C-alpha cells in the first residue's frame with residue numbers, strides 16, 4: 556500500500572520544503588515523490604533538509620503538469636486548509652488513509668503552493684479534498700508538515716492492516732486479557748480478608764472502604780496477570796503478619 560502512494564507537490568517555491576517532504580515520506584515508508592514545476596530543483600538545500608532521505612529526491616519525477624503527475628492513479632486526494640465555495644467532498648486524514656487502503660492501487664496525495672495552495676481547477680482532478688483539522692484561526696500548515704500528517708495516517712492505517720490475527724490475539728494468550736468478574740470477586744475477597752488480617756478493616760463496621768477500594772481497582776481495568784500479581788502480594792502479607800486479633 557505505502558509504495559503505491561505518490562506525494563505530488565505542486566509548484567513548491569522553497570526547496571527546503573521539498574527536502575523536508577522527502578524526509579517525512581521516508582520516515583513513514585512512502586517512496587514516490589512527484590514535483591510539478593518546482594521553483595528550484597535539484598537543490599543542495601533540498602538535499603540537506605532531506606537528511607538521509609536524499610534517495611527519494613534522486614528518484615523524484617519532475618512533471619510539467621498535474622495530469623502528468625497523476626497518470627495511472629485510481630484515486631486522487633487534494634490536501635487543502637481551505638473549504639471551498641463549491642461544496643467539495645471533504646474528508647479528514649483518517650478517512651483518506653482508509654480509502655487509500657481500500658482502493659489497493661496507485662493513489663496520489665496532492666499538495667499546493669506555499670502561498671496560494673491548490674486552485675479550484677487543480678482540485679477538479681481530485682476525488683476528495685482532505686482537510687487536516689486545525690485551529691480555525693490559524694489553519695494553514697507548512698506544506699511539509701501537512702505531508703507528514705497525511706503520511707503518518709497512511710502508516711497507522713497500513714500498520715493496523717498488517718497485524719496478523721495471531722498477533723492481535725497474543726495479549727490474551729500471554730495473560731494480558733482483562734480479568735473476569737469471577738477473578739475480581741476472588742481478588743476483592745482476598746483483599747478484604749487480608750485487610751482484616753492486618754487490622755485495617757473491620758467487617759462489623761465497613762464504612763465506605765469496600766466501595767472506595769472497588770472504585771479504585773475497577774477504574775484501572777485490571778488484567779488477569781495483574782490480579783494474580785496482587786493476590787501474590789496479599790498472600791505474602793498474610794503469611795508474614797500474625798492476625799491482628
Ligand code: SAH
Pocket residue numbers: 633634635636637665666667668669670671672673685686687688689694695696697698699701
Ligand atoms: N495559503 C495557502 C496555504 C498553503 S499551505 C492556502 O490558503 O491554501 C501549502 C499546502 O499545504 C496546501 O496547499 C495544502 O496542500 C497543505 N496544507 C496546509 N495546511 C493544511 C491543512 N490544514 N489541511 C490539509 N492540507 C493542508
